[in-house]
Amino acid sequence: FSFHIPGDIPDLQSLHLQVMDHSVCTLTSAIVAFIPHEALLDLTATFPGITGVLWRDTLVDGAVFRQWMTGMGRRSACQAIAHLFCELYVKLEQIGLARDHAYRLPLTQSELGDALGLSNVHVNRVLRDLRDKEWITLAGGRLQINKWQELADLCEFDP
Structure with a gap:
């Protein structure tokens, strides 16, 4: 379970995984944009610096996920x-x-x-x-x- 906020790009890992093990839904009304994988892959190939930004975002998501897992067992x-x-x-x-x-x-x-x-x-x-x-x-x-x-x-x- 995770909460995403405006501006988040959930599931960047789906760029490299063909099947996800979860779904995404909204709790409130939301405006959602879908970015095709091909567009993101082209963007990162053309502007390699963006790859670092997206990678950092994925690492932050991982850190938050680990905090949630720690919290479930220890808090x-x-x-x-x-x-x-x-x-x-x-x-x-x-x-x-x-x-x-x-x-x-x-x-x-x-x-x-x-x-x-x-x-x-x-x-x-x-x-x-x-x-x-x-x-x-x-x-x-x-x-x-x-x-x-x-x-x-x-x-x-x-x-």
């Missing part, structure tokens, strides 16, 4: 949710869709649970605890991280 539910909130904030801030530790989060508790391997009840408890500590405010599809450092420290977040 508590609270740490997993905190890590996701921090990760999304940093990614969205980079493209101007978050600031002052706040961003749009159009996910249901069920979707959070599915992404993190947690039950709805567990997600509900963790969110309630984070709200009670006043570390976050989550309402109307918008997340405000009120205590960034505490949340980041909790999950040992490394941007």
